[in-house]
Amino acid sequence: xxxxxxxxxxxxxxxxxxxxxxxxxxxxxxxxxxxxxxxxxxxxxxxxxxxxxxxxxxxxxxxxxxxxxxxxxxxxxxxxxxxxxxxxxxxxxxxxxxxxxxxxxxxxxxxxxxxxxxxxxxxxxxxxxxxxxxxxxxxxxxxxxxxxxxxxxxxxxxxxxxxxxxxxxxxxxxxxxxxxxxxxxxxxxxxxxxxxxxxxxx
Amino acid sequence: xxxxxxxxxxxxxxxxxxxxxxxxxxxxxxxxxxxxxxxxxxxxxxxxxxxxxxxxxxxxxxxxxxxxxxxxxxxxxxxxxxxxxxxxxxxxxxxxxxxxxxxxxxxxxxxxxxxxxxxxxxxxxxxxxxxxxxxxxxxxxxx
Numbered sequence: 001x002x003x004x005x006x007x008x009x010x011x012x013x014x015x016x017x018x019x020x021x022x023x024x025x026x027x028x029x030x031x032x033x034x035x036x037x038x039x040x041x042x043x044x045x046x047x048x049x050x051x052x053x054x055x056x057x058x059x060x061x062x063x064x065x066x067x068x069x070x071x072x073x074x075x076x077x078x079x080x081x082x083x084x085x086x087x088x089x090x091x092x093x094x095x096x097x098x099x100x101x102x103x104x105x106x107x108x109x110x111x112x113x114x115x116x117x118x119x120x121x122x123x124x125x126x127x128x129x130x131x132x133x134x135x136x137x138x139x140x141x142x143x144x145x146x147x148x149x150x151x152x153x154x155x156x157x158x159x160x161x162x163x164x165x166x167x168x169x170x171x172x173x174x175x176x177x178x179x180x181x182x183x184x185x186x187x188x189x190x191x192x193x194x195x196x197x198x199x200x201x202x
Numbered sequence: 203x204x205x206x207x208x209x210x211x212x213x214x215x216x217x218x219x220x221x222x223x224x225x226x227x228x229x230x231x232x233x234x235x236x237x238x239x240x241x242x243x244x245x246x247x248x249x250x251x252x253x254x255x256x257x258x259x260x261x262x263x264x265x266x267x268x269x270x271x272x273x274x275x276x277x278x279x280x281x282x283x284x285x286x287x288x289x290x291x292x293x294x295x296x297x298x299x300x301x302x303x304x305x306x307x308x309x310x311x312x313x314x315x316x317x318x319x320x321x322x323x324x325x326x327x328x329x330x331x332x333x334x335x336x337x338x339x340x341x342x343x344x345x
Contacts, residue, residue: 070237073244073311074276075283077234078304081345117238148282162284182283183305 025195027188028169028178037144038174042103042137045112046119046129053101053130055141056174060200061097062193063170067147067163069106070118075165075182080122083167086189087123094197101128105138105149105163145176169193171200224253226294226333231326231340233311234304236318243268243318245309245326245340246302249294257291257331258300261309263340267324268311275307285310291331318342 037055044053057063064083068076080102087095102119104110110118112131119127132138142149149163165182169192177196180189231247249258261271273292274285292307294300302308309326322342329335 070240071242072285073234073240073242074274074285074304074308077237077240077244080237081234114239118240119238121235121237121240148280150282160284162279162282164282 026178026192027184028180028192030178031176035144035146035176036174037141037170037176040141040144040174042130042141043132044101044128045131046116046127048112048116050112053128054174055144055170057170057172058097058099059172061099061172062177062196062200064098064100065103065145065168065170066101066166067103067105067142067145067149068165069104069151069161069163070110070114071106071159072161072163077122079165079167079182080119082184082186082189084122085186086193089186089190090193094194097197097200098193099126099128101130103130103138103141105142105147106151106159106161107131107133107138108151109159169196171196226250226252226256226330226336228328228336228338231338232343232345233309233318233324233340235320235322235342235344236314239317241313243311243314244304245271245311246304247309247338247340249300249302251294251296251298251300252333253296254332255296256294256333258294258328259291259331260329262327262329263311263324266315267318268315269313271309271311271326273302273307274310276305294330320344 041052041054043050055065066079083100087098100119100123102115104115110131115129115131119129145168147164151159151161153159167180168176169178171177178192227250229248231245233243233245236243258273261273263271273288275288277284277286292300320342324340325337326340327335327337
């Protein structure tokens with residue numbers, strides 16, 4: 001009987017969790033409390049000039065931030081291609097209010113030029129490349145969002161990379177609105193973007 | 203008697219045809235276009251097993267595509283993803299379909315000779331324990 005009670009509570013919790021998701025209508029994961037990363041910045045290296053880039057969207061816009069590396073053949077390009085597919089379904093006004101930034105976790109191999117060429121392959125001109133030579137600076141930014149990564153040279157000289165593969169959606173106050181896991185459908189991404197842009201009226 | 207012989211012959215042909223269907227086959231092979239100057243690429247495909255258990259032991263691509271190709275799997279470790287080569291070959295159990303797809307098994311191509319561009323095609327040679335070598339045409343797509 002007690003087990004049944006626990007089961008009922010568990011089921012109720014699951015149902016209510018689903019219910020609240022439906023109310024909000026967002027497919028991505030919402031963290032409570034939502035982290036604010038407006039005081040975190042990393043160097044933007046797009047196009048050669050290096051400037052300080054606060055992890056905050058432009059006014060009335062959304063910043064989609066991804067931490068990856070260009071030697072990643074599967075997870076990273078799949079994620080960025082899914083973002084591209086999603087952004088392509090937006091109307092022009094909506095798409096103008098979305099920026100995509102790629103922060104490399106492998107700055108030794110990803111030079112400024114390589115990182116820029118990489119994000120521009122998915123988002124020509126508009127894509128933002130972020131790279132720092134300072135491991136502490138990268139770690140601080142990663143910790144602020146909960147990014148896990150490690151890049152280690154193996155005995156045979158190959159480089160082993162491990163990383164979490166979320167896309168972080170940040171608003172113009174630096175608040176993390178939602179995070180998308182690897183494998184989320186482009187339709188769900190586009191739907192989330194539309195909803196979030198409505199809540200961030202231009 | 204002649205008619206019976208005809209039927210037997212026909213049955214024999216049908217059985218032989220079924221035997222043909224039991225061969226391992228590979229379809230829908232594609233590679234994602236490589237972004238910018240990225241040195242790595244990935245290819246995906248669907249492998250339909252034949253009538254016996256098999257293993258995909260190795261893969262290769264022409265030198266003008268990439269210096270090296272390996273079957274990799276994505277491993278999840280406490281929230282972080284990484285890739286590793288599949289040890290001892292990828293099992294292709296009899297009668298099953300094994301799909302190489304984003305976020306799962308894939309062929310990693312290292313040190314691309316040049317960027318993979320949409321519309322490019324190249325041949326990938328797969329070596330199976332039982333089925334031997336199978337050449338597949340890989341189409342580069344955006345997806």
